[in-house]
Amino acid sequence: MNIGEVATASGLPAKTIRYYEDIGLLRAARGANGYRHFDDRDVRMLSFVSRARSLGFSIDDCRSLLSLYADRDRASADVKRIAREHLTGIAKKITELEAMRDTLEDLVSRCQGDDHPDCPILDGLAGAEVPQ
Amino acid sequence: MNIGEVATASGLPAKTIRYYEDIGLLRAARGANGYRHFDDRDVRMLSFVSRARSLGFSIDDCRSLLSLYADRDRASADVKRIAREHLTGIAKKITELEAMRDTLEDLVSRCQGDDHPDCPILDGLAGAEVPQ
DNA sequence: CATAATCCTTCCAGTAGATGGAAGGTCAAG
DNA sequence: CTTGACCTTCCATCTACTGGAAGGATTATG
Numbered sequence: 330m331n332i333g334e335v336a337t338a339s340g341l342p343a344k345t346i347r348y349y350e351d352i353g354l355l356r357a358a359r360g361a362n363g364y365r366h367f368d369d370r371d372v373r374m375l376s377f378v379s380r381a382r383s384l385g386f387s388i389d390d391c392r393s394l395l396s397l398y399a400d401r402d403r404a405s406a407d408v409k410r411i412a413r414e415h416l417t418g419i420a421k422k423i424t425e426l427e428a429m430r431d432t433l434e435d436l437v438s439r440c441q442g443d444d445h446p447d448c449p450i451l452d453g454l455a456g457a458e459v460p461q
Numbered sequence: 462m463n464i465g466e467v468a469t470a471s472g473l474p475a476k477t478i479r480y481y482e483d484i485g486l487l488r489a490a491r492g493a494n495g496y497r498h499f500d501d502r503d504v505r506m507l508s509f510v511s512r513a514r515s516l517g518f519s520i521d522d523c524r525s526l527l528s529l530y531a532d533r534d535r536a537s538a539d540v541k542r543i544a545r546e547h548l549t550g551i552a553k554k555i556t557e558l559e560a561m562r563d564t565l566e567d568l569v570s571r572c573q574g575d576d577h578p579d580c581p582i583l584d585g586l587a588g589a590e591v592p593q
Numbered sequence: 594c595a596t597a598a599t600c601c602t603t604c605c606a607g608t609a610g611a612t613g614g615a616a617g618g619t620c621a622a623g
Numbered sequence: 624c625t626t627g628a629c630c631t632t633c634c635a636t637c638t639a640c641t642g643g644a645a646g647g648a649t650t651a652t653g
Contacts, residue, residue, distance in 0.1 A: 608638105
């Protein structure tokens with residue numbers, strides 16, 4: 330399989346796959362013409378990475394997960410730890426975004442949104458009191 | 462005021478303030494010794510940016526907001542539009558993160574987390590069925 | 594068989610938003 | 624006078640790609 334086919338199969342752009350090779354996430358075999366070629370294992374591996382990335386795992390997380398994935402003797406506890414740490418990070422981001430949303434919703438709701446220059450949003454951003 | 466004092470007053474690192482000058486978000490006056498110096502207006506402006514950034518507005522949003530902030534004749538509707546667009550973006554991110562969290566929580570809850578190699582998390586990432 | 598379209602290669606640059614560090618000038622205190 | 628804190632510029636680095644140019648390989652069409 331050439332890179333284009335793998336891109337379609339794995340859901341990752343060809344550019345991204347080359348990039349992953351560049352940073353050592355994978356090694357690709359080369360044909361006589363210099364083209365990379367891939368087998369089903371590569372496709373599975375790239376799909377794995379694609380899924381993990383879409384769940385917000387960093388490239389470094391992916392490296393760890395891939396080595397655990399490849400290691401027949403790994404303990405599931407190791408994987409669970411990485412996933413748990415990641416969950417904590419996600420939960421924190423959600424909390425922060427919700428706080429942003431609440432503040433901003435409050436500011437927006439106070440704003441008339443008309444031709445007048447008075448704007449509670451700008452006032453709020455400028456540091457004026459924004460009571461609960 | 463020197464940059465360090467402004468950094469303390471605005472809550473932004475000095476490095477960040479220099480960076481903001483670099484990208485043209487602000488212009489700083491210079492003393493005879495080459496040191497930047499700032500007045501209260503600058504501090505207010507930087508606090509404004511600091512707040513907007515912490516609410517997730519991009520630097521470009523900040524540019525728009527600052528020019529609206531400085532414009533006595535602006536309509537609050539303009540500000541409201543920017544804030545609303547931003548709210549939509551935040552809501553989308555929250556939804557995505559919640560979906561991630563749910564999938565990952567499901568995978569984690571299925572994982573024994575022991576010494577055994579069977580791991581539903583890796584299976585899930587590898588593309589196995591993860592029923593609702 | 595010629596040619597055009599598509600696919601592949603490498604390499605370089607850029608994105609957002611800073612942050613870290615080196616090398617060196619300035620200033621205030623003791 | 625020296626020490627240390629603070630300031631300056633410049634260059635590199637981070638994450639995770641993405642875009643594009645220049646050019647070679649392959650495939651499809653006339």
